[in-house]
Amino acid sequence: MPIKILPPEVTSKIAAGEVIERPSSVVKELIENSLDAGANEISVEAHNGGISYLRVTDNGCGLSAAEVEIAIRRHATSKITGLEDLEHIRTLGFRGEALPSIASVSEVEILSRDSGSSAASYLHLEGGKVSAREKKSRPQGTTITVRRLFQNFPARLKFLKSASTESGHIATLVGQFALAFPEVKFELVIDGKNSLRTTGDAELRSSVAVVYGLETAKKMLEVEGTDGMLYIQGLASPPSVERSTRSYMSFFVNRRYVRNALLARAVETAYEGLLMTGRHPVAVINIAIPPEETDVNVHPTKLEVKFRNNNTVFTALVRTLRDTLAKSPLPAIRSGVEDASAQTLWGQFPHNAVLPPLRAVGQLSSSYILAEGEDGLYLVDQHAAHERVLFDKILLQRAQKKPEVQGMLEPLAIELSTQQEQAITACGGLLSELGFTLEPFGERTCLVRAVPALLNGNNLNEAIRELLDEIGGEQDTQKRDIKAAQSLACHGAIRAGQTLDSGEMASLVKQLERTSQPRTCPHGRPTMIHLSPQQLKKEFGRTG
């Protein structure tokens, strides 16, 4: 096959594909530009997941008529001049790629006015080419509107998820910017509905209140520490506030949102022993570090960062967080350590094996049921066992479309994060099939009118928010349904530490016998361990 040089329309699209993956990538680039332009008010508007319409408006320095023309050219940037500048980037943008990349995969309008011009310049671009030029009026600042994203790029378009999922990505992203820039007033409107609005009062706690809710914000602990070279500042949750996903940890390096496994690991290390396994803190961590100590030019999306000295950063973050947590009022140690020796003593069995009839004989540590079967002793983990019972019941009720629902006498108002709010929209069908009646109620609040009966008497607030966290991030509907059932089962199940009477124990064991997989909980952990008469004999030295 002959080798050909690709025409520029093709190469520009390939390059664009690296920078612009989805609507939220456009939003990210545009907000970064606004921030680099010194804006302190930025509003974002999206329709149909940002696929048909996106607009970012700022009150930054703006561009002159001549600058607008240059800005849309590839590798045009006002932010660096040469290679040596890459060593100490202080702006969010530096490649001069964002605007041309966006323009090559959508229809773009730019309206901008700088302080020296008497009118604003307006450009309309189609397929990266200018199709209209005008003078319009607007105050200083820039508005960029992006329409029909990827319309000329079917490969990308196919890869996009539903509009509500894409809106969810945008909401998450704007939330992260709000956390990183508490001094900037952010506003996000999705499909005409206000989804986020920060005050811009420069208080990180206010931003946390908007993004994660007031209750969480109030409890967050101040984080501050330095290590000569780097300065760490932010907010971190006390051990009493915990989440079931890692997505409530945000890291900003020199105010740039980054994903970095090292930083996440440092946070988890600092909370070790304070949170149960599988639980994660809420944290907003800002790290200021000389730019030459980092490299952000790692990935086209600028989302990754490398540190010259990983160890220093890791140690400093762990130590700062430990200091913060040591001052927290409730340093209750909870550990999920398992006794490895139990493995050798206790028998194991195939997951799906049926249970022999069991007779509950007593409770141990208010957490385990001792039960006798024809083939020896069983120790049943009451929480795990009940989780299995409820999990099966939830799946069955859903399949039969017969959820058992308890109405609320008075609707309960629950504060939600933007992601959780999006999850309600995206998973409305699933939630009502499970037995929830949730109604939107103002910004980031919903009213709970009915709940699955099995949640009755539990902390509904926590159960609902965690359920939304679990299902919000899951695209695969089958996996999402399983996750929902797991989360509900976990919240509805009796806890370890709860004393049961003999009737309750007997009933639980009976119900467990009838489940599909009595020996494992929905997460795959064992619900019980077994000690056979042979093992007992051996342990007491009666064989041989």
Add this chain to the structure above:
Amino acid sequence: MKVSCLQENLNKGLGIIGRAVASRTTLPITQNVLITTDQSQLKLAATNLEIAISCWIGAKIENEGSITIPARVLTEFVGSLPSDIISLNLKHHTLELKCGRYEARINGLDAADFPPIPQVGDDFSTKVKAEDLKLAISQVAFAAATEESRPVLTGVQTEFEGSKLTMAAADGFRLAVHRANLIEPVKEKVAMIIPAKAYHELNRLMGNEDQEIEITLNSQKSQVLFKLKGIEMVSQLIQGNFPNYSQLIPQTYGTKARIDVAEFLRAIKMAAIFARDGSGIARVIVTPGATVEAGKITISARADEIGDNIGEIDALVDGEAAKIAFNARYLADVLSVVKQAQVSLEVSTPSNPGVIRPVGTDNYDHVVMPMFVQW
């Protein structure tokens, strides 16, 4: 301190204050009881910082003084002594106890370190009959939430106005409201949220004795004091606003049935056997009577693997036929605390709350939210 008293009295006193001793605590001294001379009596006190209970027992005081002693050791030791005179003699921080031929020395902690038992002033004060207070507590406190995510709901809204005392508790699914009379009218309207746990404790302390209970509030409105015969209990109040509950009580009904409480309770308990493994759903069908037949109520439950049951009881029905499902436990809870022989059950639609009221008195409303089921 040098005092003597009867073993029975000390034993009884320790039993009374025992429930206020902290069990798990970060402040070890709250696992102690405070023993102090108070005029011609011996005062015993314990606090877990949520409630404090004090009681006074007769004693012969030779020397005044006070000390705190680990509750468990003291209670167990005094409990196993014969019924005789006990002499208590404090030497430094060690309390020496002698009773007949038995003696013990128990190390204590300085009384000055004991958390001060709150002093409640007389800004607000009223009196109520123990019998009335007991009934109100037993009909209301169980409906408070046990789960603590909304702290105000773990308490009982307690309102004093004129010569009326109104108590209300709700857990999101049900609401109980009881109205009682005060012996002395109050000057101005006062409302407070008292932890349901404190009320349960108070009910235990009141026993079956005929007495008047004095209720006072401190000036910061943060603590309430209940004065019984020889016993005082102080409870912290829950801060916050209790939801406006009166709007949750339905004003109209489509169907009203008068039912015998004992029979209704029996049918509910039977349904609970079958509903136990599920979410406790009891289905209630109300059928009005025809010209010759009496009206009736059927109560049924079913569990897929176990089977089902149905019970039928006579009822005086006013209005249309109706069906509605409730959590069997909620019905059993309320029917168990009603003193009258009959209750009325008012319902409108399967998704609107039902109201249960004793027949023959208008001092109690109990509202229960139904479960939504497929019929």
